[in-house]
Amino acid sequence: MQTSPAPAPQALASDTISPRDRSVIALLLISAFVVILNETVLSVALPPIMDDLGITETTAQWLTTGFMLTMAVVIPITGFLMGRFSTRQVFTLAMTTFSVGTLICAISPTFLPLLLGRIVQASGTAIMMPLLMTTVMNLVPASQRGRTMGNISIVIAVAPAVGPTISGLILSLAPWRFLFIAVLPIALIALLLGLRRIENVQESTATRVDPLSVVLSAIGFGPLVYGLTGISGGGHGATEAATAGGPPVAAIVALVIGVVSLLLFVLRQRSLQQADRALLDLRTFASRNFTVAIALMVVMMGAMFGTIVLLPIFLQRVQELNTLTVGLMLLPGGLLQGLAAPFVGRLFDKVGPRPLLIPGLAAVTVGILVLSRVPEQIWMIVAGHIIMSVGLAFVFTPLFTTALGSLPRHLYPHGSAIVGTVQQVAGAAGAALMVSVMARISAGTISDGGTALEGISAGTSFAFTISAVLAVITVVIAFFVRRAPEEAPASPAAHAEDVELAGPADQG
Numbered sequence: 298m299q300t301s302p303a304p305a306p307q308a309l310a311s312d313t314i315s316p317r318d319r320s321v322i323a324l325l326l327i328s329a330f331v332v333i334l335n336e337t338v339l340s341v342a343l344p345p346i347m348d349d350l351g352i353t354e355t356t357a358q359w360l361t362t363g364f365m366l367t368m369a370v371v372i373p374i375t376g377f378l379m380g381r382f383s384t385r386q387v388f389t390l391a392m393t394t395f396s397v398g399t400l401i402c403a404i405s406p407t408f409l410p411l412l413l414g415r416i417v418q419a420s421g422t423a424i425m426m427p428l429l430m431t432t433v434m435n436l437v438p439a440s441q442r443g444r445t446m447g448n449i450s451i452v453i454a455v456a457p458a459v460g461p462t463i464s465g466l467i468l469s470l471a472p473w474r475f476l477f478i479a480v481l482p483i484a485l486i487a488l489l490l491g492l493r494r495i496e497n498v499q500e501s502t503a504t505r506v507d508p509l510s511v512v513l514s515a516i517g518f519g520p521l522v523y524g525l526t527g528i529s530g531g532g533h534g535a536t537e538a539a540t541a542g543g544p545p546v547a548a549i550v551a552l553v554i555g556v557v558s559l560l561l562f563v564l565r566q567r568s569l570q571q572a573d574r575a576l577l578d579l580r581t582f583a584s585r586n587f588t589v590a591i592a593l594m595v596v597m598m599g600a601m602f603g604t605i606v607l608l609p610i611f612l613q614r615v616q617e618l619n620t621l622t623v624g625l626m627l628l629p630g631g632l633l634q635g636l637a638a639p640f641v642g643r644l645f646d647k648v649g650p651r652p653l654l655i656p657g658l659a660a661v662t663v664g665i666l667v668l669s670r671v672p673e674q675i676w677m678i679v680a681g682h683i684i685m686s687v688g689l690a691f692v693f694t695p696l697f698t699t700a701l702g703s704l705p706r707h708l709y710p711h712g713s714a715i716v717g718t719v720q721q722v723a724g725a726a727g728a729a730l731m732v733s734v735m736a737r738i739s740a741g742t743i744s745d746g747g748t749a750l751e752g753i754s755a756g757t758s759f760a761f762t763i764s765a766v767l768a769v770i771t772v773v774i775a776f777f778v779r780r781a782p783e784e785a786p787a788s789p790a791a792h793a794e795d796v797e798l799a800g801p802a803d804q805g
Contacts (some may be wrong), residue, residue, distance in 0.1 A: 314445075318436040321495050322445065325388070325429045328487040330452045331480065332395050332422040336364070337460030338476055339415075341624060345473045350408050360415050362523065367419035369518040369721045373577045375427040376714035377506055383497040387428050392488040395421030399484055403477035414477075427713035434701050434709045439781075440646060442698050447642020450693040455635035461609075462628050465621030507569055510576035513562040521555030522722060524548045525729040577718075578711040581704055586779055587712065590700035591719055593774040597658070597692060598723035600767035603731030603760065604665055604685070610735075611671060611757045612678070615750050626679055630686030637690035649780035650695035657691025658775055660684055662768035669761035671754050695778075702781030727767075731760040 314322075343357045378387055398417030405411035429449060437445045467475050525548075562577075569575040582588050612623045645653060664685025672678060697716065704712045738759045739752030747755070 314437060314441065317496060321384070322429075322433060322436065322448075324487065324491050324494055325425075325432055326448060326452055328388070328392055328484075328491065329425050329429045329449075330456050331483050331487060332391075332418075332425045333452060333456040334460050334463070335395075335399070335418060335422065335480060337457045338464045338480070341461050341464045341621075342468060342473045342476055345468060346411075349473065350411070352408050356408060359412055363412055364415050364419045365522050365721060365725060366519050367416045368423045369522040369718065369725075370515045371420050371423035372427065372714055372717040372721060373514045373518060374511060374714075375424050375717070376578065376711040377576050378424065379428060379431055379710035379713075381506070384428070384432060385492075385495050385497055387424060388491050388495050389488070391421045391424035391428060392484060392491060393421070394418075394424070396481065396484045396488060399477050399481045403474050403481060405474075423717070427710065427717050430697065430701060430713040430716065431709045434713075435706065439702060442702060443645030443694060444639065444642040446694045446698040447638040447640070447645070449697070450638035450641070450690065451635040455631055457631065459628065459631065461624035462621070465624045469621060505574065507565070507574060507576055510562065510565050510569065513558050513565060514576060517555050517558035517562050518718065518722065519555070520551040521559065522725045524550075524552030524555055525722075525725040575711075577714055578708060581708050581712045581715060584703045586703035586781060587700050589774065589777045590696055590703070591715065593654075593771055593778065594696055594700070594716070594719050595723045596767050596774065597661075597696075597771045598720055599727030599730065600665065600764040600771070601661070601685075601689065601727065602724035603727040604668065604764050606728040607731050607735060607757050607760055608668065608678075608682070610732075611753065615671075615754050615757075616673075616675075626675065627682060629679060630682040633683060634686040634690040637687055638694060641691050641694050645695050645698060650699045650778050651775065651780075653691045653695045654775040654778055655772060657688045657695075658768060658772045660688025661692065662688075662765055662772065664688060665761055665765040665768055669758055669765055671758045671761070699778060699781050727764075731764060734760040734763060 339360060343360065346360070347353070347357045378390070382390075395418055398414045398419070398421060401414030401417060402411055403414075405414055429452075433442070433445050433449065464476060467479060563579065566575040566577055566579050570578050570580055582591075608627070609623050612618045612626065618626075641653060661684075664681050664683070667677060667681030667684065670677075672681075700716060701709060701712045735753070735756035738756035739749075742752035742755045743749060
Protein backbone atom coordinates (compact mmCIF):
# COMPACT_ATOMS: atom_id res chain seq x y z
CA MET A 298 0.00 0.00 0.00
CA GLN A 299 1.39 3.37 -0.99
CA THR A 300 1.46 6.53 1.06
CA SER A 301 0.55 9.81 -0.61
CA PRO A 302 2.78 9.57 -3.62
CA ALA A 303 4.42 12.69 -4.90
CA PRO A 304 3.96 13.64 -8.52
CA ALA A 305 6.35 11.69 -10.69
CA PRO A 306 9.39 13.70 -11.69
CA GLN A 307 8.95 15.39 -15.04
CA ALA A 308 12.53 16.38 -15.67
CA LEU A 309 13.41 13.09 -17.29
CA ALA A 310 10.75 13.58 -19.94
CA SER A 311 12.52 16.61 -21.42
CA ASP A 312 15.95 18.16 -21.70
CA THR A 313 15.24 20.97 -19.22
CA ILE A 314 15.20 21.23 -15.44
CA SER A 315 12.27 23.12 -13.95
CA PRO A 316 12.86 26.08 -11.57
CA ARG A 317 11.34 24.00 -8.74
CA ASP A 318 13.76 21.15 -9.36
CA ARG A 319 16.71 23.55 -9.58
CA SER A 320 15.71 24.97 -6.20
CA VAL A 321 15.56 21.49 -4.66
CA ILE A 322 18.97 20.53 -6.03
CA ALA A 323 20.54 23.84 -4.92
CA LEU A 324 19.28 23.42 -1.34
CA LEU A 325 20.52 19.84 -1.21
CA LEU A 326 23.93 20.95 -2.53
CA ILE A 327 24.25 23.64 0.16
CA SER A 328 23.17 21.23 2.89
CA ALA A 329 25.56 18.54 1.65
CA PHE A 330 28.42 21.06 1.63
CA VAL A 331 27.74 21.90 5.30
CA VAL A 332 27.64 18.29 6.49
CA ILE A 333 30.66 17.16 4.44
CA LEU A 334 32.68 20.16 5.61
CA ASN A 335 32.15 18.83 9.13
CA GLU A 336 33.95 15.57 8.25
CA THR A 337 37.36 17.21 7.98
CA VAL A 338 36.96 20.34 10.10
CA LEU A 339 37.97 18.36 13.20
CA SER A 340 41.14 16.91 11.68
CA VAL A 341 43.48 19.60 13.07
CA ALA A 342 41.48 20.24 16.27
CA LEU A 343 42.31 17.04 18.13
CA PRO A 344 45.35 18.40 20.06
CA PRO A 345 43.37 21.37 21.54
CA ILE A 346 40.50 19.02 22.41
CA MET A 347 42.91 16.60 24.10
CA ASP A 348 44.42 19.42 26.18
CA ASP A 349 41.06 20.90 27.13
CA LEU A 350 39.32 17.63 28.05
CA GLY A 351 42.39 15.91 29.47
CA ILE A 352 42.22 12.86 27.19
CA THR A 353 44.90 10.84 25.42
CA GLU A 354 45.50 10.58 21.69
CA THR A 355 44.07 7.05 21.66
CA THR A 356 40.83 8.30 23.21
CA ALA A 357 40.62 11.36 20.95
CA GLN A 358 40.89 9.12 17.87
CA TRP A 359 37.35 7.92 18.54
CA LEU A 360 36.04 11.33 17.48
CA THR A 361 37.09 10.45 13.93
CA THR A 362 36.90 6.65 14.08
CA GLY A 363 33.43 6.80 15.64
CA PHE A 364 32.32 9.14 12.86
CA MET A 365 33.52 6.70 10.18
CA LEU A 366 31.96 3.72 11.96
CA THR A 367 28.59 5.45 12.14
CA MET A 368 28.75 6.45 8.47
CA ALA A 369 29.53 2.85 7.49
CA VAL A 370 26.56 1.55 9.50
CA VAL A 371 23.97 4.15 8.45
CA ILE A 372 24.71 4.52 4.71
CA PRO A 373 23.50 1.00 3.74
CA ILE A 374 20.13 1.84 5.36
CA THR A 375 19.63 4.98 3.26
CA GLY A 376 18.37 3.00 0.26
CA PHE A 377 15.44 1.78 2.37
CA LEU A 378 14.82 5.26 3.87
CA MET A 379 14.61 6.93 0.46
CA GLY A 380 12.22 4.27 -0.80
CA ARG A 381 10.02 4.30 2.30
CA PHE A 382 9.81 8.06 2.99
CA SER A 383 9.38 11.19 0.88
CA THR A 384 12.20 13.49 -0.15
CA ARG A 385 11.11 16.15 2.33
CA GLN A 386 10.92 13.64 5.19
CA VAL A 387 14.37 12.19 4.50
CA PHE A 388 15.90 15.68 4.17
CA THR A 389 14.28 16.78 7.43
CA LEU A 390 15.59 13.68 9.20
CA ALA A 391 19.13 14.22 7.88
CA MET A 392 19.45 17.94 8.68
CA THR A 393 17.63 17.73 12.03
CA THR A 394 19.88 14.87 13.12
CA PHE A 395 22.99 16.72 11.98
CA SER A 396 21.91 19.95 13.73
CA VAL A 397 21.15 18.16 17.01
CA GLY A 398 24.54 16.43 16.87
CA THR A 399 26.28 19.75 16.21
CA LEU A 400 24.54 21.35 19.21
CA ILE A 401 25.57 18.44 21.46
CA CYS A 402 29.19 18.84 20.32
CA ALA A 403 29.14 22.60 20.91
CA ILE A 404 27.99 22.33 24.54
CA SER A 405 29.78 19.10 25.51
CA PRO A 406 31.59 19.52 28.85
CA THR A 407 33.39 16.15 28.65
CA PHE A 408 34.55 13.59 26.10
CA LEU A 409 31.57 11.18 26.12
CA PRO A 410 28.92 13.80 25.20
CA LEU A 411 31.28 15.06 22.48
CA LEU A 412 31.61 11.54 21.08
CA LEU A 413 27.82 11.12 21.22
CA GLY A 414 27.41 14.39 19.31
CA ARG A 415 29.84 13.21 16.61
CA ILE A 416 27.89 9.95 16.23
CA VAL A 417 24.61 11.87 15.86
CA GLN A 418 26.26 14.22 13.35
CA ALA A 419 27.54 11.28 11.31
CA SER A 420 24.04 9.78 11.16
CA GLY A 421 22.74 12.91 9.43
CA THR A 422 25.79 13.18 7.17
CA ALA A 423 25.42 9.56 6.04
CA ILE A 424 21.90 10.23 4.76
CA MET A 425 22.58 13.50 2.93
CA MET A 426 24.92 12.43 0.10
CA PRO A 427 22.87 9.41 -1.10
CA LEU A 428 19.76 11.64 -0.92
CA LEU A 429 21.45 14.29 -3.07
CA MET A 430 22.68 11.84 -5.71
CA THR A 431 19.37 9.96 -5.89
CA THR A 432 17.39 13.20 -6.23
CA VAL A 433 19.67 14.43 -9.02
CA MET A 434 19.30 11.15 -10.91
CA ASN A 435 15.50 11.42 -10.60
CA LEU A 436 15.21 15.07 -11.63
CA VAL A 437 17.96 15.69 -14.17
CA PRO A 438 17.68 14.45 -17.78
CA ALA A 439 20.49 12.18 -18.91
CA SER A 440 21.86 14.84 -21.29
CA GLN A 441 22.57 17.20 -18.34
CA ARG A 442 23.60 14.79 -15.60
CA GLY A 443 27.31 15.32 -16.14
CA ARG A 444 26.97 19.07 -15.58
CA THR A 445 24.89 18.59 -12.44
CA MET A 446 27.14 15.86 -11.07
CA GLY A 447 30.00 18.27 -11.67
CA ASN A 448 28.37 20.59 -9.13
CA ILE A 449 28.15 17.68 -6.71
CA SER A 450 31.85 17.05 -7.28
CA ILE A 451 32.49 20.63 -6.14
CA VAL A 452 30.86 19.73 -2.83
CA ILE A 453 32.82 16.48 -2.56
CA ALA A 454 36.14 18.16 -3.41
CA VAL A 455 36.01 21.65 -1.91
CA ALA A 456 34.29 20.92 1.42
CA PRO A 457 36.93 18.42 2.65
CA ALA A 458 39.71 20.62 1.24
CA VAL A 459 38.69 23.81 3.05
CA GLY A 460 37.81 21.97 6.27
CA PRO A 461 41.34 21.90 7.74
CA THR A 462 41.99 25.49 6.63
CA ILE A 463 38.78 26.82 8.20
CA SER A 464 39.52 24.80 11.32
CA GLY A 465 43.02 26.26 11.57
CA LEU A 466 41.70 29.81 11.19
CA ILE A 467 38.97 29.37 13.81
CA LEU A 468 41.34 27.69 16.27
CA SER A 469 43.78 30.58 15.92
CA LEU A 470 41.03 32.94 17.14
CA ALA A 471 38.70 30.93 19.39
CA PRO A 472 38.35 27.67 21.42
CA TRP A 473 37.57 24.42 19.61
CA ARG A 474 33.84 24.54 20.46
CA PHE A 475 33.48 27.39 17.97
CA LEU A 476 34.08 24.84 15.20
CA PHE A 477 30.58 23.59 15.97
CA ILE A 478 29.08 26.92 17.02
CA ALA A 479 30.00 28.37 13.60
CA VAL A 480 28.39 25.48 11.70
CA LEU A 481 25.15 25.24 13.72
CA PRO A 482 23.35 28.39 12.42
CA ILE A 483 24.21 27.49 8.82
CA ALA A 484 22.75 24.00 9.32
CA LEU A 485 19.59 25.42 10.92
CA ILE A 486 19.09 27.93 8.10
CA ALA A 487 19.47 25.14 5.53
CA LEU A 488 16.93 23.07 7.46
CA LEU A 489 14.37 25.90 7.60
CA LEU A 490 14.80 26.72 3.91
CA GLY A 491 14.46 23.05 3.06
CA LEU A 492 11.21 22.76 5.02
CA ARG A 493 9.81 25.67 3.02
CA ARG A 494 11.20 24.92 -0.44
CA ILE A 495 11.86 21.20 -0.88
CA GLU A 496 9.03 19.28 -2.49
CA ASN A 497 8.67 15.55 -2.83
CA VAL A 498 10.28 14.35 -6.06
CA GLN A 499 9.75 10.61 -5.81
CA GLU A 500 7.07 8.21 -4.75
CA SER A 501 7.26 6.59 -1.33
CA THR A 502 6.13 3.05 -0.66
CA ALA A 503 5.10 1.21 2.48
CA THR A 504 8.09 -1.13 2.35
CA ARG A 505 8.84 -2.71 5.72
CA VAL A 506 12.37 -2.82 7.05
CA ASP A 507 13.94 -6.22 7.68
CA PRO A 508 15.38 -6.11 11.25
CA LEU A 509 17.84 -8.94 10.59
CA SER A 510 19.29 -7.05 7.61
CA VAL A 511 19.81 -3.95 9.75
CA VAL A 512 21.58 -6.00 12.43
CA LEU A 513 23.80 -7.83 9.92
CA SER A 514 24.63 -4.53 8.21
CA ALA A 515 25.63 -2.88 11.49
CA ILE A 516 27.64 -5.90 12.64
CA GLY A 517 29.25 -6.17 9.20
CA PHE A 518 30.18 -2.65 8.09
CA GLY A 519 30.89 -1.24 11.57
CA PRO A 520 33.49 -3.82 12.72
CA LEU A 521 34.94 -3.94 9.19
CA VAL A 522 35.77 -0.21 9.26
CA TYR A 523 36.93 -0.45 12.87
CA GLY A 524 39.22 -3.36 12.04
CA LEU A 525 40.68 -1.60 9.02
CA THR A 526 41.40 1.61 10.94
CA GLY A 527 42.58 -0.33 14.02
CA ILE A 528 45.21 -2.27 12.07
CA SER A 529 46.93 1.00 11.17
CA GLY A 530 46.65 2.54 14.61
CA GLY A 531 43.89 4.83 13.31
CA GLY A 532 45.99 7.39 11.46
CA HIS A 533 46.55 9.83 14.33
CA GLY A 534 48.81 7.43 16.13
CA ALA A 535 50.92 6.67 13.11
CA THR A 536 54.22 7.61 14.66
CA GLU A 537 53.55 5.39 17.63
CA ALA A 538 52.47 2.62 15.27
CA ALA A 539 55.91 2.73 13.68
CA THR A 540 57.36 0.93 16.64
CA ALA A 541 54.43 -1.42 17.23
CA GLY A 542 54.98 -5.11 16.82
CA GLY A 543 51.87 -5.95 14.83
CA PRO A 544 48.17 -5.25 14.35
CA PRO A 545 46.03 -5.31 17.52
CA VAL A 546 44.16 -8.55 18.20
CA ALA A 547 40.91 -6.59 18.61
CA ALA A 548 41.26 -5.19 15.09
CA ILE A 549 41.80 -8.65 13.58
CA VAL A 550 38.80 -10.08 15.46
CA ALA A 551 36.68 -7.13 14.31
CA LEU A 552 37.73 -7.76 10.70
CA VAL A 553 36.74 -11.42 10.90
CA ILE A 554 33.38 -10.58 12.48
CA GLY A 555 32.79 -7.91 9.83
CA VAL A 556 33.58 -10.18 6.89
CA VAL A 557 31.43 -13.07 8.18
CA SER A 558 28.51 -10.74 8.93
CA LEU A 559 28.74 -9.17 5.49
CA LEU A 560 28.63 -12.59 3.84
CA LEU A 561 25.44 -13.35 5.78
CA PHE A 562 24.12 -9.88 4.87
CA VAL A 563 24.65 -10.57 1.15
CA LEU A 564 22.86 -13.92 1.38
CA ARG A 565 19.96 -12.26 3.21
CA GLN A 566 19.65 -9.51 0.60
CA ARG A 567 19.67 -12.00 -2.27
CA SER A 568 16.76 -13.76 -0.60
CA LEU A 569 14.75 -10.60 0.15
CA GLN A 570 15.27 -8.84 -3.16
CA GLN A 571 13.12 -11.43 -4.92
CA ALA A 572 10.17 -9.84 -3.10
CA ASP A 573 11.60 -6.28 -3.39
CA ARG A 574 12.19 -6.15 0.38
CA ALA A 575 16.00 -5.94 0.40
CA LEU A 576 17.56 -3.32 2.66
CA LEU A 577 20.31 -2.92 0.03
CA ASP A 578 19.26 -4.32 -3.35
CA LEU A 579 22.27 -6.09 -4.84
CA ARG A 580 20.63 -6.43 -8.25
CA THR A 581 22.49 -3.21 -9.01
CA PHE A 582 25.50 -5.42 -9.71
CA ALA A 583 23.62 -7.09 -12.56
CA SER A 584 24.70 -4.03 -14.53
CA ARG A 585 28.21 -4.71 -15.77
CA ASN A 586 28.92 -0.99 -16.12
CA PHE A 587 27.90 -0.31 -12.51
CA THR A 588 30.07 -3.19 -11.29
CA VAL A 589 33.13 -2.00 -13.22
CA ALA A 590 32.62 1.57 -11.96
CA ILE A 591 32.38 0.34 -8.35
CA ALA A 592 35.55 -1.75 -8.78
CA LEU A 593 37.35 1.33 -10.09
CA MET A 594 36.00 3.37 -7.19
CA VAL A 595 37.32 0.86 -4.63
CA VAL A 596 40.88 1.01 -5.95
CA MET A 597 40.80 4.77 -6.51
CA MET A 598 39.41 5.59 -3.07
CA GLY A 599 41.97 3.31 -1.43
CA ALA A 600 44.87 5.04 -3.18
CA MET A 601 43.46 8.53 -2.64
CA PHE A 602 42.59 8.22 1.06
CA GLY A 603 45.92 6.56 1.81
CA THR A 604 47.68 9.55 0.30
CA ILE A 605 45.44 12.10 2.02
CA VAL A 606 46.02 10.53 5.45
CA LEU A 607 49.79 10.16 5.13
CA LEU A 608 50.60 13.54 3.60
CA PRO A 609 49.62 15.66 6.67
CA ILE A 610 51.50 13.23 8.95
CA PHE A 611 54.66 13.66 6.84
CA LEU A 612 54.30 17.44 6.67
CA GLN A 613 53.78 17.83 10.42
CA ARG A 614 56.24 15.22 11.73
CA VAL A 615 59.08 15.46 9.22
CA GLN A 616 58.73 18.98 7.81
CA GLU A 617 57.60 20.24 11.24
CA LEU A 618 54.88 22.48 9.79
CA ASN A 619 51.97 23.70 11.89
CA THR A 620 48.38 22.65 11.19
CA LEU A 621 47.35 25.96 9.59
CA THR A 622 50.30 25.84 7.16
CA VAL A 623 49.44 22.24 6.23
CA GLY A 624 45.82 23.21 5.65
CA LEU A 625 46.83 26.12 3.42
CA MET A 626 49.20 23.87 1.43
CA LEU A 627 46.40 21.42 0.66
CA LEU A 628 43.88 24.17 -0.14
CA PRO A 629 44.97 25.01 -3.76
CA GLY A 630 44.52 21.43 -4.93
CA GLY A 631 41.03 21.17 -3.43
CA LEU A 632 39.94 24.53 -4.86
CA LEU A 633 41.25 23.71 -8.34
CA GLN A 634 39.50 20.34 -8.17
CA GLY A 635 36.25 22.12 -7.36
CA LEU A 636 36.70 24.79 -10.05
CA ALA A 637 37.40 22.14 -12.69
CA ALA A 638 34.33 20.06 -11.80
CA PRO A 639 31.69 22.05 -13.79
CA PHE A 640 33.96 22.08 -16.86
CA VAL A 641 34.44 18.32 -16.53
CA GLY A 642 30.67 17.86 -16.15
CA ARG A 643 29.97 19.68 -19.43
CA LEU A 644 32.67 17.65 -21.18
CA PHE A 645 31.18 14.44 -19.84
CA ASP A 646 27.78 15.25 -21.37
CA LYS A 647 29.54 15.53 -24.76
CA VAL A 648 32.20 12.80 -24.80
CA GLY A 649 31.22 10.26 -22.11
CA PRO A 650 33.35 8.78 -19.30
CA ARG A 651 36.35 7.07 -20.88
CA PRO A 652 38.05 10.11 -22.52
CA LEU A 653 37.96 11.82 -19.10
CA LEU A 654 38.72 8.90 -16.78
CA ILE A 655 41.90 7.72 -18.49
CA PRO A 656 43.81 11.05 -18.57
CA GLY A 657 42.39 11.95 -15.15
CA LEU A 658 43.64 8.77 -13.54
CA ALA A 659 46.98 9.15 -15.33
CA ALA A 660 47.32 12.61 -13.73
CA VAL A 661 46.48 11.13 -10.32
CA THR A 662 49.27 8.59 -10.84
CA VAL A 663 51.78 11.31 -11.77
CA GLY A 664 50.79 13.44 -8.77
CA ILE A 665 51.24 10.55 -6.33
CA LEU A 666 54.60 9.67 -7.92
CA VAL A 667 55.79 13.24 -7.28
CA LEU A 668 54.71 12.92 -3.66
CA SER A 669 56.38 9.52 -3.36
CA ARG A 670 59.77 11.23 -3.70
CA VAL A 671 58.89 13.05 -0.41
CA PRO A 672 60.70 16.18 -1.61
CA GLU A 673 61.93 18.70 0.91
CA GLN A 674 60.88 21.60 -1.32
CA ILE A 675 57.42 22.71 -0.25
CA TRP A 676 56.49 23.85 -3.76
CA MET A 677 57.03 20.33 -5.14
CA ILE A 678 54.68 18.86 -2.54
CA VAL A 679 52.06 21.47 -3.39
CA ALA A 680 52.58 20.80 -7.12
CA GLY A 681 52.21 17.04 -6.67
CA HIS A 682 49.02 17.52 -4.66
CA ILE A 683 47.61 19.91 -7.28
CA ILE A 684 48.32 17.45 -10.13
CA MET A 685 46.62 14.66 -8.16
CA SER A 686 43.63 16.87 -7.28
CA VAL A 687 43.05 18.09 -10.84
CA GLY A 688 43.25 14.49 -12.01
CA LEU A 689 40.60 13.55 -9.46
CA ALA A 690 38.36 16.30 -10.87
CA PHE A 691 38.31 14.34 -14.14
CA VAL A 692 37.41 11.15 -12.26
CA PHE A 693 34.65 11.88 -9.74
CA THR A 694 31.96 13.22 -12.08
CA PRO A 695 32.30 10.56 -14.82
CA LEU A 696 32.51 7.77 -12.27
CA PHE A 697 29.47 8.71 -10.17
CA THR A 698 27.34 9.65 -13.17
CA THR A 699 28.15 6.52 -15.14
CA ALA A 700 27.67 4.19 -12.18
CA LEU A 701 24.21 5.49 -11.26
CA GLY A 702 23.18 6.22 -14.84
CA SER A 703 23.66 2.54 -15.68
CA LEU A 704 20.83 1.57 -13.32
CA PRO A 705 17.05 1.64 -13.75
CA ARG A 706 15.36 4.42 -11.78
CA HIS A 707 13.92 2.17 -9.06
CA LEU A 708 17.47 1.14 -8.10
CA TYR A 709 18.88 4.69 -7.82
CA PRO A 710 18.51 4.82 -3.99
CA HIS A 711 20.27 1.47 -3.59
CA GLY A 712 22.98 2.44 -6.07
CA SER A 713 23.60 5.70 -4.21
CA ALA A 714 23.83 3.83 -0.90
CA ILE A 715 26.32 1.35 -2.38
CA VAL A 716 28.46 4.21 -3.75
CA GLY A 717 28.51 5.89 -0.33
CA THR A 718 29.33 2.67 1.49
CA VAL A 719 32.15 1.86 -0.94
CA GLN A 720 33.64 5.32 -0.36
CA GLN A 721 33.76 4.81 3.41
CA VAL A 722 35.02 1.21 3.43
CA ALA A 723 37.56 1.64 0.60
CA GLY A 724 38.79 4.88 2.16
CA ALA A 725 39.28 3.19 5.52
CA ALA A 726 41.01 0.24 3.85
CA GLY A 727 43.34 2.51 1.87
CA ALA A 728 44.26 4.55 4.93
CA ALA A 729 44.84 1.40 6.98
CA LEU A 730 47.02 -0.19 4.29
CA MET A 731 49.16 2.89 3.70
CA VAL A 732 49.68 3.74 7.37
CA SER A 733 50.53 0.10 8.13
CA VAL A 734 53.08 0.04 5.30
CA MET A 735 54.57 3.31 6.50
CA ALA A 736 54.77 1.97 10.06
CA ARG A 737 56.53 -1.27 9.03
CA ILE A 738 59.10 0.48 6.81
CA SER A 739 59.65 3.13 9.48
CA ALA A 740 60.25 0.47 12.16
CA GLY A 741 62.74 -1.30 9.88
CA THR A 742 64.61 1.95 9.21
CA ILE A 743 64.84 2.69 12.93
CA SER A 744 66.06 -0.83 13.72
CA ASP A 745 68.81 -0.34 11.11
CA GLY A 746 70.08 2.72 12.96
CA GLY A 747 68.04 5.47 11.33
CA THR A 748 66.20 8.21 13.20
CA ALA A 749 62.45 8.31 13.74
CA LEU A 750 62.09 11.12 11.20
CA GLU A 751 64.12 9.18 8.63
CA GLY A 752 61.89 6.19 9.28
CA ILE A 753 58.69 8.15 8.70
CA SER A 754 60.14 9.70 5.54
CA ALA A 755 61.20 6.30 4.13
CA GLY A 756 57.89 4.69 5.09
CA THR A 757 55.87 7.51 3.55
CA SER A 758 57.82 7.29 0.29
CA PHE A 759 57.25 3.52 0.03
CA ALA A 760 53.53 3.84 0.87
CA PHE A 761 53.06 6.55 -1.76
CA THR A 762 54.78 4.29 -4.29
CA ILE A 763 52.19 1.59 -3.54
CA SER A 764 49.45 4.22 -3.99
CA ALA A 765 50.91 5.06 -7.39
CA VAL A 766 50.82 1.36 -8.37
CA LEU A 767 47.16 1.21 -7.34
CA ALA A 768 46.53 4.33 -9.42
CA VAL A 769 48.04 2.59 -12.47
CA ILE A 770 45.59 -0.27 -11.92
CA THR A 771 42.70 2.22 -12.03
CA VAL A 772 43.88 3.43 -15.46
CA VAL A 773 43.60 -0.16 -16.74
CA ILE A 774 40.12 -0.61 -15.24
CA ALA A 775 38.99 2.68 -16.82
CA PHE A 776 39.26 1.13 -20.30
CA PHE A 777 36.30 -1.12 -19.38
CA VAL A 778 33.97 1.74 -18.36
CA ARG A 779 31.39 2.60 -21.01
CA ARG A 780 28.88 5.38 -21.50
CA ALA A 781 25.60 4.68 -19.71
CA PRO A 782 22.49 4.48 -21.91
CA GLU A 783 20.28 7.60 -22.11
CA GLU A 784 17.71 5.78 -20.02
CA ALA A 785 18.59 2.61 -18.16
CA PRO A 786 16.23 -0.30 -18.84
CA ALA A 787 13.77 -1.45 -16.22
CA SER A 788 15.57 -4.75 -15.75
CA PRO A 789 19.18 -4.69 -14.52
CA ALA A 790 19.74 -8.04 -16.19
CA ALA A 791 18.50 -6.65 -19.47
CA HIS A 792 20.84 -3.72 -19.12
CA ALA A 793 23.81 -5.98 -18.53
CA GLU A 794 22.96 -7.75 -21.77
CA ASP A 795 22.59 -4.41 -23.59
CA VAL A 796 26.01 -3.31 -22.44
CA GLU A 797 27.57 -6.51 -23.68
CA LEU A 798 25.98 -5.98 -27.10
CA ALA A 799 26.72 -2.24 -27.30
CA GLY A 800 28.45 -1.09 -30.44
CA PRO A 801 31.27 1.44 -30.71
CA ALA A 802 28.82 4.32 -31.02
CA ASP A 803 27.42 3.51 -27.60
CA GLN A 804 30.73 3.34 -25.83
CA GLY A 805 32.41 6.21 -23.99
